[in-house]
Amino acid sequence: MELTPFTFDGNAVRVITDEHGEPRFVASDVAKILGYRDAEKMTRRLPVEDRGTRSVGTPGGEQDMTVITEPGLYIAIFGSQVEGAERFKRWIATEVLPAIRKTGGYQVAAALPQDFPSALRALADTAESLAAEQAARAIEAPKAQAWEDFLSANGDYSVNQSAKVLSRRAGTIIGETRLWKWLAEHKWTYRDHSGQRAYQKRIDTGHLVEKSHAPYTDPHTGEEKVRGVQVRITPKGLERLDRGLSGQFELDIEGVA
Structure with a gap:
């Protein structure tokens, strides 16, 4: 299990990638951002298969963490009443999940290209990312429904x-x-x-x-x-x-x- 740290508005969002490359979100981090009183109150609303625990290596040693699946995350977002839930969902859909699925982790800063072919590849990757982001925004704007944000970004x-x-x-x-x-x-x-x-x-x-x-x-x-x-x-x-x-x-x- 690989744990990748993210930051949303100064709040930690830890994501565990399992052996199949699927993300599991640390429940306590999500609950704090979405305004739930605690992680237990949030996770008890989720289907059994969308919540559980994972043992993860941390600087303090192995820890059992309560985690939720990607569908579980969407359900938790739908049930949130906080103002930032919409923006949090859009950030997850357009930035976090594509980064995990493309690279296996969240890259905060890319290394500088060392030669001309590498620079061309980096430019192509940047152009592809910008095109994907623009396409996502074009889809989101006319629909005006929060749930369409993640639907337009995450395949089938x-x-x-x-x-x-x-x-x-x-x-x-x-x-x-x-x-x-x-x-x-x-x-x-x-x-x-x-x-x-x-x-x-x-x-x-x-x-x-x-x-x-x-x-x-x-x-x-x-x-x-x-x-x-x-x-x-x-x-x-x-x-x-x-x-x-x-x-x-x-x-x-x-x-x-």
Whole structure:
């Protein structure tokens, strides 16, 4: 477990990156920024799978820290009433998470390039970062909804993660099973011999994507096999589902947002 220190408005925000490269946020740091009385009050509102403890090496030795997942962080932000919650979420979405996923850590200052090729690469990286930031702002401005800030910055989501976020938005528990059922009934997904699949129409409209699972070796034959694909919901798909939830989970599925 790697612990990376961040600073938001003078407050420490410690992020633990697990063996799969996924971030875990130290709950006490998040609770302080979001105005919760304490970390326990914040984390008890979260699903069990989105909170836990991690043992981390610190200058004072190994410590068990209460941490929350990325979906858990979003739920905590949605429940916060402090004025700075919006800005905190935007900072997480546009600066912290992209830095972790690109480099495995938060780089406060980059080393100066030592030669011309290195300088060109650094310039290209800077231009890419600026373009991404401008694109994120262009998406955020017209929507005027806080939750769109992180949706526009963080790629796609599993059906399980999407159900948690949509549940908070709708004010009722949707659950992964119910969401899968709805997706099948409304011709977003179907099941074949390999498992759950996305209809091509929903891929073409940008609501869903399919991602391949990592291959594995059959212990009996030694052959390398593929487990199939995972259906994931895009930010555009989440936005459309969120609009549908406000109408008692009914959508005009023929229309395209």
